[in-house]
Amino acid sequence: MPIFSKYKRTTLLKEISDGKHEIIVWIAKKKEDSIVLRDPSGLKEFKLTGRKTSGLLKQPLETLLWIKSRIKDKELEVLDSKVIHKPYEERKFDYVDLRKISPEEFAKYSPWILRNPKYAASTKLLFLITRYSREFLYGEDFIELLPPMISIVSDPGLRGAKKLRTKYYGVEYELTSSVIMYKQASAAVFEKVFFTARNIREEPPENIKTGRHLSEFTQLDIEWALSDIDDVMRLAEQLIYTVTKLVADKYSEIIYMIGERKEPVVLKPPFPRITYDEALELAKKLGYSIEWGKELSHEAETAVAEYFGTPIWIIGYPVVSRGFYYLPNPEDPKYNLDFNLILPEGYGEVLDGGTREYRYPQVVGRIKMLGEPLEKYAWFIELVEQGGIPPSSGWGLGLERFARYVAGHKHVAYATPYPKLPGITLSP
Amino acid sequence: MPIFSKYKRTTLLKEISDGKHEIIVWIAKKKEDSIVLRDPSGLKEFKLTGRKTSGLLKQPLETLLWIKSRIKDKELEVLDSKVIHKPYEERKFDYVDLRKISPEEFAKYSPWILRNPKYAASTKLLFLITRYSREFLYGEDFIELLPPMISIVSDPGLRGAKKLRTKYYGVEYELTSSVIMYKQASAAVFEKVFFTARNIREEPPENIKTGRHLSEFTQLDIEWALSDIDDVMRLAEQLIYTVTKLVADKYSEIIYMIGERKEPVVLKPPFPRITYDEALELAKKLGYSIEWGKELSHEAETAVAEYFGTPIWIIGYPVVSRGFYYLPNPEDPKYNLDFNLILPEGYGEVLDGGTREYRYPQVVGRIKMLGEPLEKYAWFIELVEQGGIPPSSGWGLGLERFARYVAGHKHVAYATPYPKLPGITLSP
Numbered sequence: 001m002p003i004f005s006k007y008k009r010t011t012l013l014k015e016i017s018d019g020k021h022e023i024i025v026w027i028a029k030k031k032e033d034s035i036v037l038r039d040p041s042g043l044k045e046f047k048l049t050g051r052k053t054s055g056l057l058k059q060p061l062e063t064l065l066w067i068k069s070r071i072k073d074k075e076l077e078v079l080d081s082k083v084i085h086k087p088y089e090e091r092k093f094d095y096v097d098l099r100k101i102s103p104e105e106f107a108k109y110s111p112w113i114l115r116n117p118k119y120a121a122s123t124k125l126l127f128l129i130t131r132y133s134r135e136f137l138y139g140e141d142f143i144e145l146l147p148p149m150i151s152i153v154s155d156p157g158l159r160g161a162k163k164l165r166t167k168y169y170g171v172e173y174e175l176t177s178s179v180i181m182y183k184q185a186s187a188a189v190f191e192k193v194f195f196t197a198r199n200i201r202e203e204p205p206e207n208i209k210t211g212r213h214l215s216e217f218t219q220l221d222i223e224w225a226l227s228d229i230d231d232v233m234r235l236a237e238q239l240i241y242t243v244t245k246l247v248a249d250k251y252s253e254i255i256y257m258i259g260e261r262k263e264p265v266v267l268k269p270p271f272p273r274i275t276y277d278e279a280l281e282l283a284k285k286l287g288y289s290i291e292w293g294k295e296l297s298h299e300a301e302t303a304v305a306e307y308f309g310t311p312i313w314i315i316g317y318p319v320v321s322r323g324f325y326y327l328p329n330p331e332d333p334k335y336n337l338d339f340n341l342i343l344p345e346g347y348g349e350v351l352d353g354g355t356r357e358y359r360y361p362q363v364v365g366r367i368k369m370l371g372e373p374l375e376k377y378a379w380f381i382e383l384v385e386q387g388g389i390p391p392s393s394g395w396g397l398g399l400e401r402f403a404r405y406v407a408g409h410k411h412v413a414y415a416t417p418y419p420k421l422p423g424i425t426l427s428p
Numbered sequence: 429m430p431i432f433s434k435y436k437r438t439t440l441l442k443e444i445s446d447g448k449h450e451i452i453v454w455i456a457k458k459k460e461d462s463i464v465l466r467d468p469s470g471l472k473e474f475k476l477t478g479r480k481t482s483g484l485l486k487q488p489l490e491t492l493l494w495i496k497s498r499i500k501d502k503e504l505e506v507l508d509s510k511v512i513h514k515p516y517e518e519r520k521f522d523y524v525d526l527r528k529i530s531p532e533e534f535a536k537y538s539p540w541i542l543r544n545p546k547y548a549a550s551t552k553l554l555f556l557i558t559r560y561s562r563e564f565l566y567g568e569d570f571i572e573l574l575p576p577m578i579s580i581v582s583d584p585g586l587r588g589a590k591k592l593r594t595k596y597y598g599v600e601y602e603l604t605s606s607v608i609m610y611k612q613a614s615a616a617v618f619e620k621v622f623f624t625a626r627n628i629r630e631e632p633p634e635n636i637k638t639g640r641h642l643s644e645f646t647q648l649d650i651e652w653a654l655s656d657i658d659d660v661m662r663l664a665e666q667l668i669y670t671v672t673k674l675v676a677d678k679y680s681e682i683i684y685m686i687g688e689r690k691e692p693v694v695l696k697p698p699f700p701r702i703t704y705d706e707a708l709e710l711a712k713k714l715g716y717s718i719e720w721g722k723e724l725s726h727e728a729e730t731a732v733a734e735y736f737g738t739p740i741w742i743i744g745y746p747v748v749s750r751g752f753y754y755l756p757n758p759e760d761p762k763y764n765l766d767f768n769l770i771l772p773e774g775y776g777e778v779l780d781g782g783t784r785e786y787r788y789p790q791v792v793g794r795i796k797m798l799g800e801p802l803e804k805y806a807w808f809i810e811l812v813e814q815g816g817i818p819p820s821s822g823w824g825l826g827l828e829r830f831a832r833y834v835a836g837h838k839h840v841a842y843a844t845p846y847p848k849l850p851g852i853t854l855s856p
Contacts, residue, residue, distance in 0.1 A: 006659075024654065026616075026815070040619045062815025084654070087815030088788035111613045111811055120617055127571045134559075143555045146646050146827075148846060149577055149603060149628045150592070152854060164578070166594045166603060168643075169630060171853040175577060175594060175603070182846065185539045185856070188454075189548055191468045198626070200577045202597060215596075218574050226452065226512070231434075360516035379856040383539055387454070387490025387515030399574075418576060418610065425599040426580060428613070428807040 007066065011041035018072050024084070027056070027063045028115070029096040035076075036096055042117040042257075043096060050077035059083065061091040103208060103413035107427035110418050121257035123417045125247070126403040128254070130196065132246055133220050133399070136239045142222060143190050147179050147197040153376040154178060156367055157324030161201035177201045178396075180325060181380045183223035184356055188383075188390045194222040196399075205423025210298060211411045212348050212401055216420035223394035229337050229355050232393045233313060236341065236351055237269030239397070240311070247406060260408030273313040276335070279304050293320045298348055305342040311350075315339040324366055327355040327391075337393075347405045353395025360385045435494065439469035446500050452512070455484075455491045456543070457524040463504075464524055470545040470685075471524060478505035487511065489519040531636060531841035535855035538846050549685035551845045553675070554831040556682070558624065560674055561648050561827070564667045570650060571618050575607050575625040581804040582606060584795055585752030589629035605629045606824075608753060609808045611651035612784055616811075616818045622650040624827075633851025638726060639839045640776050640829055644848035651822035657765050657783050660821040661741060664769065664779055665697030667825070668739070675834060688836030701741040704763070707732050721748045726776055733770040739778075743767040752794055755783040755819075765821075775833045781823025788813045 010021040028043055029036035035056065036045045048056065050070075056078060059065070068080040093112040106113060113119050134144060150166060155178035164175040179197045186193040200216045207213040224232055247255070248264035255264040274282070279300075280290050286307065288300035296304070296314070305312050316335040319328050326336035338354025357363055363384045367377055374381060383389050404415035413419040418428055438449040456471055457464035463484065464473045476484065478498075484506060487493070496508035521540040534541060541547050562572060578594055583606035592603040607625045614621040628644045635641040652660055675683070676692035683692045702710070707728075708718050714735065716728035724732070724742070733740050744763040747756050754764035766782025785791055791812045795805055802809060811817050832843035841847040846856055 040617070060815070064815070064818060085786065085815065085819055088813045091814040091816070111616075111807065111816060114614070114617045123573070123618070124571060127573070130574070131562075131566065131572065138559065143552060144559065145551070145555070145845060146558070146624075146626060148848075149626050149644055151856070164594045164596060166592045168592060168628075169633075169851060169853050182856075186542070186845065188539075189468070189542045190551070196574075196624075198574060198577050200596075205597075216577055358513065379539065385516045386519040387488070387492070387513065388519070388539060390492060391513055417573060417614065420576075423597060425597050428579070428610075 012037060012039050012044040013041040015041070016044075016071060020068070020070050020079070023067050023069060025065055025067065026115075027059055027061050027065070029094070030057055030061065038115060042120070045074070046071075046076035047074055048078065049075050050079075052078040052081065056081065060087050060089075062087050103411045103419070103421055104424055106411075106413050107419050107421050107424055111428055114417050118258055119414065119417075121254045122403070122407055122409070122415055125251070125254050125258065125407055126400065126416055128247060128251055129243055129403045129406065130218070130220075130399055132243050133239055133397070133402075134194075134196065136242050137194055137220075137222065140192065140235065142192040142194050142224075145182070145186055145193055145195050147195045147221075148176055148182065149198075150175055151182075152379075153372075155180060156370055156372055156377070157322075158201065159322070161203045164200055164202065175200050178219075179221050181377075183221055183394055184358070184389050184392060185380070185383055187223040187225040187392045187394070188388055191225040192222075193224075194220060197221045197396075200420070203422035207422040208424065210348075212404070213422050214400055214412055214416070214419055215422055217401075217412075218399040219396040220399055221394070221396045223356075223392050225390040225392040227393045229315070229339060229353075229393050232353060232395055233273075233339060234269075236353075236395055236397065237271060240267050240402070241269050243402075244406060255407070258407045258409075260410075265406065265408075267311055271311045271313055271341070272308050273315055273339075274304075275316045276314055276318065277316070279314045282307060293318045295321055301342050301348055302346045305344045305348075306346070309344055311344060312342050313339050314342060324370070325354070325356055327357050339395075343401075343405050345405075347401070349398075350401045350405065351395050351397045353393065355391070355393040356389075358384065358389045358391050363389075440465060440467050440472040441469040443469070444472075444499060448496070448498050448507070451495050451497060453493055453495065454543075455487055455489050455493070457522070458485055458489065466543060470548070473502070474499075474504035475502055476506065477503045478507075480506040480509065484509065488515050488517075490515050531839045531847070531849055532852055534839075534841050535847050535849050535852055539856055542845050546686055547842065547845075549682045550831070550835055550837070550843055553679070553682050553686065553835055554828065554844055556675060556679055557671055557831045557834065558646070558648075558827055560671050561667055561825070561830075562622075562624065564670050565622050565648075565650065568620065568663065570620040570622050570652075573610070573614055573621055573623050575623045575649075576604055576610065577626075578603055579610075580807075581800070583608060584798055584800055584805070585750075586629065587750070589631045592628055592630065603628050606647075607649050609805075611649055611822055612786070612817050612820060613808070613811055615651040615653040615820045615822070616816055619653040620650075621652075622648060625649045625824075628848070631850035635850040636852065638776075640832070641850050642828055642840055642844070642847055643850055645829075645840075646827040647824040648827055649822070649824045651784075651820050653818040653820040655821045657743070657767060657781075657821050660781060660823055661701075661767060662697075664781075664823055664825065665699060668695050668830070669697050671830075672834060683835070686835045686837075688838075693834060693836075695739055699739040699741055699769070700736050701743055701767075702732075703744045704742055704746060705744070707742045710735060721746045723749055729770050729776055730774045733772045733776075734774070737772055739772060740770050741767050742770060752798070753782070753784055755785050767823075771829075771833050773833075775829070777826075778829045778833065779823050779825045781821065783819070783821040784817075786812065786817045786819050791817075 025037040028038040064085040150173040154174040283300040341351040453465040456466040492513040498505040578601040582602040711728040769779040
């Protein structure tokens with residue numbers, strides 16, 4: 001193989017202008033009198049001119065070529081060319097003229113679809129959001145730990161979804177559905193820690209319709225010893241503001257390339273805070289009746305967030321509704337010291353967290369109440385018992401949900417390459 | 429809980445000087461006439477003076493306190509104090525006077541051991557190496573993708589170790605042991621991609637003795653379309669140089685805190701390159717006889733690397749020894765276009781990679797040869813067939829191994845918090 005990385009090369013978009021250029025491109029589409037070429041900068045359509053053109057049009061789709069070309073307006077004259085790689089069979093899936101594609105199809109054809117500039121841009125957006133969210137946290141003196149893939153027990157408080165299991169040297173382990181216990185244990189040492197945690201859960205298959213559930217997803221999962229909910233809520237606001245502002249200022253072309261939003265969105269804090277009880281009351285006014293102690297339905301949450309038109313915090317959920325990790329409010333122990341951040345425009349929850357329960361009798365009592373065997377939690381319970389778990393607060397930010405909102409996608413599937421969707425198997 | 433994150437606070441190390449200070453600390457150890465306190469900056473021993481001292485000494489180990497103190501030399505006078513959190517039981521594991529600890533014990537008591545400054549520093553080192561390795565790659569225009577935890581099939585070429593399995597909506601999936609196929613598929617779109625991939629494999633239990641095997645480990649896994657082995661080897665050299673230089677220049681105190689090396693190491697490229705055949709010849713001279721076509725034993729590899737005293741590249745392994753991913757050298761098809769990077773001082777392999785096989789008949793032939801069912805590879809084979817996999821080269825850098833070397837640890841277990849070791853179950 002000749003060393004093509006050393007070739008002089010002009011990329012198709014931005015760089016190219018009238019004149020002679022060497023390009024390295026894939027054939028994305030052949031039309032009657034034109035050709036669509038692709039390189040990492042995107043797709044570009046040319047009319048072909050000159051006598052060395054016909055060879056090009058005989059190559060199968062997705063042939064990889066080096067072309068010495070003369071370009072004028074939208075015409076490309078082939079001066080010389082070499083085939084770098086020729087496919088064995090003609091490509092079947094058309095990623096150039098992508099019409100409406102369902103989340104299921106997106107998951108199935110994801111490797112091809114990423115070649116479409118809209119979704120290549122979505123992948124880059126998720127990358128940038130992940131990168132700059134981390135950098136924001138580094139700037140706040142957080143250290144990043146690498147997440148476990150499996151553990152004896154992953155998450156005592158999982159509701160609705162099912163955990164995956166595996167055998168590891170003959171012993172049953174769980175695949176990571178949350179790094180909560182590792183966060184709390186590490187915060188006792190480093191005080192400010194986070195994981196870019198991949199989590200996997202069997203979500204109920206019908207959750208594919210919510211537009212915001214992936215079975216495998218990424219949580220930017222922070223924990224901060226000795227902080228209270230106010231500290232970590234402000235940290236989240238600053239992170240979200242910093243990252244959306246940066247995307248808007250420096251990467252707006254990605255948002256335009258994705259094409260779902262007219263303008264980049266900047267989420268400017270502080271975001272309004274309402275209590276769970278206030279949210280229930282407001283939901284009722286807006287036509288959604290929720291029984292006290294139950295979670296707000298997605299529709300009710302959407303209506304409440306739409307009422308404000310900005311992200312909103314719902315704080316102080318009833319202990320009975322989602323008690324496991326959270327510390328009851330000492331001033332009103334029916335309620336937790338916890339919060340959800342709800343995005344506007346129907347995007348729903350993107351972040352949740354609160355102050356953690358760290359007292360020994362309470363932690364043990366709750367694990368028992370869930371019917372979980374205490375011995376599986378031995379290492380964690382020992383830490384709780386012997387002062388190894390500090391008072392702390394923290395949250396998890398769903399990176400794909402955050403990216404979906406920034407992009408404006410109709411479904412979170414479109415926000416990530418190779419998505420795993422509720423109920424869908426065998427996708428790449 | 430009072431909001432301790434808002435307290436004025438002096439950390440124990442570096443910041444503290446004679447005078448009045450507010451500190452937030454854990455009791456790490458009580459001695460006859462002194463006390464060892466801990467905060468995120470480390471451990472510090474004080475003699476206690478003044479009449480409010482005795483209350484402190486009655487608290488159990490790992491009590492978390494706010495103390496208003498007057499400090500003079502190594503004496504601490506308690507002016508005022510509050511208990512923030514008091515353990516339920518006395519802590520049993522002593523992390524202050526850590527003597528020799530085996531990898532197995534390290535895995536078992538890892539959450540406590542991290543409180544020892546030596547291992548807290550090791551965790552920070554792994555964090556810094558991960559962070560700056562990523563940043564180096566961002567600077568080279570690589571984009572980072574988030575690794576899958578499971579897939580239909582993870583790695584066709586795994587040797588020696590066993591893959592873990594799970595059921596996902598009733599279908600058998602494999603836990604990620606390599607992201608090779610996702611790298612190749614993504615490089616066709618973005619050309620330069622990487623994953624910070626967590627991999628898990630059941631290593632043979634005896635591999636705990638090699639000092640360099642974790643069952644769960646992190647691979648900085650890059651792929652670069654259209655590059656050759658020379659490009660990616662030089663990229664690896666530059667990354668390793670940049671990161672070791674940065675640690676030496678800016679974070680040498682971490683190396684001193686770990687205490688295994690007298691000085692930080694800077695690995696300055698270019699590293700010598702020898703072929704597999706030359707390595708065999710040299711090994712023979714040094715007393716290690718290896719049959720042609722077999723992997724070098726760890727001892728032989730160590731001896732060869734010691735002969736040079738620097739990291740060395742071994743290139744061009746025989747196709748029969750490790751054929752799956754790699755492209756045979758067109759000029760001598762008995763050998764691959766591949767390489768291993770071997771660290772000196774007995775640390776062994778830290779990185780491997782090469783130019784990938786991307787031709788349809790060859791890829792299919794090799795999967796068949798391994799006795800693997802083709803249908804599990806359907807999405808990947810379809811890409812190979814239809815021009816979706818480009819010629820590319822890449823490598824995987826073992827981050828914990830790299831951190832182990834920079835730290836100078838005797839076992840890779842000590843280089844990472846919460847290590848999973850070959851054959852060891854039930855550790856946190």
